[in-house]
Amino acid sequence: MKDTASASPVIEAKNLQLVFNTNDGPVHALKDVNLTINKGDFVSFIGPSGCGKTTFLRAIAALETPTGGTLTVNGMSPDEARRKRAYGYVFQAAGLYPWRTIAGNIKLPLEIMGFSKAEQDERVARVLELVELTGFGKKFPWQLSGGMQQRASIARALAFDADLLLMDEPFGALDEIVRDRLNEEVLKLWARTGKTIGFVTHSIPEAVYLSTKIVVMSPRPGRITDVIDSPLPRERPLDIRDSREFIEIAHRVREGLRAGHGDHE
Amino acid sequence: MSGGAMKHVLPVLTVVAAIIALWYAAAVGLNRAWVYDQAERAGVAPASGMALIAETWSQERPVLPAPHQVAVELVKTTFGMAPSSKRSLVYHGWVTLSATLLGFAIGTGLGILLAVGILHNRAMDMSVMPWAIASQTIPILAIAPMIIVVLNSVGLQGLVPKAIISAYLSFFPVVVGMVKGLRSPDQMQLDLLKTYNASNTEAFWKLRLPASMPYLFTSLKVGMAASLVGAIVGELPTGAVAGLGARLLSGSYYGQTVQIWAALFAAAIVAAGMVMLIGVMERRTLKRMGMAR
Numbered sequence: 001m002k003d004t005a006s007a008s009p010v011i012e013a014k015n016l017q018l019v020f021n022t023n024d025g026p027v028h029a030l031k032d033v034n035l036t037i038n039k040g041d042f043v044s045f046i047g048p049s050g051c052g053k054t055t056f057l058r059a060i061a062a063l064e065t066p067t068g069g070t071l072t073v074n075g076m077s078p079d080e081a082r083r084k085r086a087y088g089y090v091f092q093a094a095g096l097y098p099w100r101t102i103a104g105n106i107k108l109p110l111e112i113m114g115f116s117k118a119e120q121d122e123r124v125a126r127v128l129e130l131v132e133l134t135g136f137g138k139k140f141p142w143q144l145s146g147g148m149q150q151r152a153s154i155a156r157a158l159a160f161d162a163d164l165l166l167m168d169e170p171f172g173a174l175d176e177i178v179r180d181r182l183n184e185e186v187l188k189l190w191a192r193t194g195k196t197i198g199f200v201t202h203s204i205p206e207a208v209y210l211s212t213k214i215v216v217m218s219p220r221p222g223r224i225t226d227v228i229d230s231p232l233p234r235e236r237p238l239d240i241r242d243s244r245e246f247i248e249i250a251h252r253v254r255e256g257l258r259a260g261h262g263d264h265e
Numbered sequence: 266m267s268g269g270a271m272k273h274v275l276p277v278l279t280v281v282a283a284i285i286a287l288w289y290a291a292a293v294g295l296n297r298a299w300v301y302d303q304a305e306r307a308g309v310a311p312a313s314g315m316a317l318i319a320e321t322w323s324q325e326r327p328v329l330p331a332p333h334q335v336a337v338e339l340v341k342t343t344f345g346m347a348p349s350s351k352r353s354l355v356y357h358g359w360v361t362l363s364a365t366l367l368g369f370a371i372g373t374g375l376g377i378l379l380a381v382g383i384l385h386n387r388a389m390d391m392s393v394m395p396w397a398i399a400s401q402t403i404p405i406l407a408i409a410p411m412i413i414v415v416l417n418s419v420g421l422q423g424l425v426p427k428a429i430i431s432a433y434l435s436f437f438p439v440v441v442g443m444v445k446g447l448r449s450p451d452q453m454q455l456d457l458l459k460t461y462n463a464s465n466t467e468a469f470w471k472l473r474l475p476a477s478m479p480y481l482f483t484s485l486k487v488g489m490a491a492s493l494v495g496a497i498v499g500e501l502p503t504g505a506v507a508g509l510g511a512r513l514l515s516g517s518y519y520g521q522t523v524q525i526w527a528a529l530f531a532a533a534i535v536a537a538g539m540v541m542l543i544g545v546m547e548r549r550t551l552k553r554m555g556m557a558r
Contacts, residue, residue, distance in 0.1 A: 063456050082462060089460040091453050099475045099554040108471065109461045140555040 010074060010164060010196045011037040011060055017068030018055060018222075028221030029055040030066070035215060035224060039163070042190055042197045044207035045215045046253060047260065052222020053200045053215075057166050060198060061089050073164070085113060087164035088157030092172050094149035096141040096156075103128070103137035106156045113160055127155040130189060147178040151185070158193070165197045172202065180238065183209055187236060204257075208232075208249045209241055216253055218260020226256035288332050295328040296321035330523045338527040351507070354531050360508040361496050362535055364424050368431020369492040373485065375432060376439025383440070384447045384473070385465065393440075401437050405430065405495065410502040427499035427508075434495040435488035442484025446477025478554065482547035489539045497532060509535075 018030035030052045037043050045053035058064040059071060062078035073081035081087065088109075096105045103124045110120045128134050131151040141149055150170055157165060167186075171179045183206060190197055201207050207214050208230070216226040231245055240246055300320045304311035312320055322331040330338075339354065346353040379397070382389040409430050416426040450472050458468050500510025509532045516525035 061460055063459060082460065085462060087460070089457065091457065093453060095453050095457055097472070097475065099478075099556050101555065111471070112458075112461045112463045112467050142555075 008039050009036045009072075010039050010041075011035070011198070012072045013056075013069065014071075015069035016056075016059070016066050016071050018052070018059060018064060019067045029064075030059070031221035031223045033069070033222075033224055035227070037196060037198065037213070039196055040194055041213050042187075042199065042211050043213045043215060044199045044201055044211040045217060046201055046204065046207045047217030047257065048202075048219055050219040050222065051217040051260070052219070053217050054168055055222060056217075057168055057198055057200050061087060061166055085109075085160060086162055087166050088160070088162045090150075090154055090157045090165070090167040090170045092169045094141070094146075094153040096149055096152060098141055101138050101140055102133065102144070102152045105141070105152060106137075106159050109156060109160050115160075123159050127158045130158060130192070131155040132185065145178075147174050147182060150174065151182065154186075154189075158189075163195055165195045167197065167199045169200050169202065171206070179203075179206070184238060186210065191234065204250050204253050205241060208246055208253060209236065209238075214249070214253055216256035216260065218257070223260075225260040226252070228252055228256075285332050288329075289322070292327065292329045292331045293318055293321045296324055299324060299328070326520045326522055328522065330526050334523050335526040335530060338523045339530055342527060343531070354509075354512070354527065357507060357509050357512050357528070358531050358535055361493070361500065361510065361532070362539075364427035364496040364499065364508070365431055365489075365492045365535075365539075367424060367428035368433075368495055369435050369489055371428060372432035372435030372488055372492060373439050376436040376484070376488070377443055377481075379436070379440045380443030380447055381469075383444050384469075394444075397437055397440055400433070405434060405498050406501075408433070409495075409498050413499065413502050427496050430499035431492040431495035434491040438484045438487040438491065439481075442480045442487075443477055446480025447473045449473075449480065450476050475554065478550060479547075479556065482543060482550070485543050485547075486540050489543060490536050493532060493536045493539070 013033050013035045016030055016033040017028075020027045020029050033052075033056060045056060047053050055064055059066050060073055060078055062082040071078055074084075074086050076084070076086075096102070097108065100108065106124045106127060107120050110123060115123065124137060125134075128137055131154055133148060133151055133155060136144065136148065136152075141152070144152065154167075154170065171182050174182065186197075186199075187210060199207075199210060212230050212234070214226075214228040214230060215224055216228070217223065218225045228249060230249060232240060232249070297317065300317060301311045311317070321327070322334070324330075327334070342352060342354040346355075348355040348359075350356060379389075379393055383393050384390075412430055412433070413422075413426050416422065416429065447469075454472060454476075455468065458472060463471070497508070497510035497513070500506075500508040501514055509528050512528035512531075513525055516522070516528060
């Protein structure tokens with residue numbers, strides 16, 4: 001794995017194991033996962049269901065506890081990092097509170113973290129602008145489309161100053177057209193904020209379009225089969241997806257997925 | 266009235282009309298025997314046709330009073346008397362309603378407290394619910410006199426014992442509804458709060474309690490109806506002093522069927538009014554919370 005000396009690691013996993021004990025016996029959700037994510041990286045995790053990509057993201061967020069190996073976030077244990085509010089997490093569903101307005105939803109983490117009222121308002125305005133929802137603060141979630149709701153949930157994750165943004169198939173439930181637009185916006189957002197992003201997806205084009213690093217995973221046991229450092233420039237217009245480099249990377253991802261599946265197909 | 270409203274009202278009116286028609290017919294059938302009986306004792310031929318029907322609908326102590334008899338009694342004892350009169354339904358209704366409301370308040374408070382306890386305390390989670398269910402399987406008619414006697418021996422009588430019987434019935438739907446409501450947020454929502462490092466207290470006030478509101482109001486409606494039943498049952502063993510329960514009991518002592526039916530309807534009207542009031546509060550609250558569309 002390429003590791004530039006100047007970059008500082010945000011996430012480091014060494015020999016990470018995670019076994020779930022289920023009624024059908026132990027399930028190896030993660031096996032021997034080694035990965036370093038540097039500051040400012042946009043890392044996609046791609047693989048079929050059961051490959052452990054979401055489990056890995058949840059382990060980073062301290063929502064799951066590894067059963068072996070080491071995992072550090074900003075040099076701390078994931079749970080310490082969680083308590084220091086090191087990351088914002090975006091779930092597959094927007095999960096906005098129906099009884100709060102969009103602005104009220106974005107204020108939720110700010111209230112819990114004890115920001116002053118004035119600071120809350122200022123931050124809400126800033127993140128709404130960032131996700132292009134200015135003017136929608138007073139609306140209730142049901143008054144917004146699915147794509148707009150998901151943008152609001154991203155705004156909520158951005159509202160406090162976590163340098164790390166973890167996104168678990170945030171656009172999985174949206175249609176292709178909305179998805180394309182949101183992908184473009186996420187890239188813009190990443191460029192403007194300089195955050196480190198971990199992004200779980202099912203979609204090869206989405207992974208290749210967004211990422212500086214693509215982690216290909218495969219199931220039973222969940223493991224990493226390939227890590228691709230993207231040669232694409234950071235600035236990416238939508239039509240980059242027709243370029244030869246893009247297609248080559250997409251091909252390599254597909255090969256990686258196929259190889260991981262080879263044992264039973 | 267707009268066509269849309271008419272569409273809602275028409276089926277209701279049709280059903281009401283059908284019930285009233287059936288009721289009148291039943292009154293003829295059930296009260297006829299008494300007319301024949303009276304005629305036989307007087308040694309005259311019993312009335313027939315319209316005259317018979319008229320007699321079955323105007324007896325003083327019919328087996329089944331006709332709807333208009335109940336309505337007249339209801340109006341007379343509600344509006345035709347000073348509210349302080351012992352024969353006024355307003356007087357008796359208020360006696361019952363005040364016990365109902367106090368019992369409802371106690372029951373609701375207790376229900377919410379128990380639900381919060383069940384949510385946050387494992388021991389309570391394991392132990393409270395079976396007891397709560399068991400408490401509701403005991404016939405209230407059996408336990409109400411015990412409560413009255415025990416409380417009377419410690420100097421409590423009148424409003425409070427009835428309110429406690431009310432609370433005994435009304436806490437249950439609130440516990441069940443609130444436990445379900447407080448547990449309604451899904452794992453994702455709880456995970457989200459965990460990523461903010463939110464405490465259980467914050468999760469309660471910011472997520473669980475607002476999420477439980479629709480469940481609470483449904484429970485309150487059931488609880489209110491149960492409270493009224495409790496208050497009326499609580500009035501029966503006290504010797505029929507005051508309240509709608511007393512009206513029912515004294516009516517049955519003296520064979521005043523019209524009075525019984527009037528008291529029954531008064532109770533139903535009070536219950537419907539209270540439940541509608543909760544419905545209005547529900548709509549307003551949910552609308553203000555943005556949960557009504």
